Amino acid sequence: MMTFPQYGLMPRWPENGQGFIHPDDVSIVSRLIPSERVLRRNSFDGRYYHYTYGEFAFRLLPCMWLPITAEGLDIGDEVETLGVGMERDLFVGVITGMYYVRRKGRILYRLRRAEQTQRRLYLREHLRLLSEKQVVRPGEIEHPTPTWNGSGDRITDW
16 A cells, blocks of 8 residues: 655656546646656555645656655744754745755755755754744653542532
8 A cells, every 4th residue: 555645756758648648638748757856656546646846747658767854844844944054044934946966866856945946955953944833842740640439529419
């Protein structure tokens, strides 16, 4: 049984033409692949896999792709950049692109700050997801749970 979402890329156009693309999605897919964009595979309806890349959604028949391990970030996530000394600007931005660099084996992220897309690409360790929730660890002290056996005073005359 497959779990979704899955991430991967299609660096080459399949040699059998565009028959693997849902007819309604040919114009979208021809703009997105082949490329080093990290695609998100969300579900399988029995015939087509459903993919997204940001606001683009499309369907493909099962075909070969290069699976990639997710790093916990996705397009549309709001992140904060982490500085290293005085080397980088600290700002809050939104992820607008994910690209896989095979020679490094890493995903690079493109950010938009306000309405301006940043030229620089960022690694996962340079970003902090803003919607991360703090997790409280379980307690170490065993607390007794009160029990009631049914005996005791009852208020009967109101």
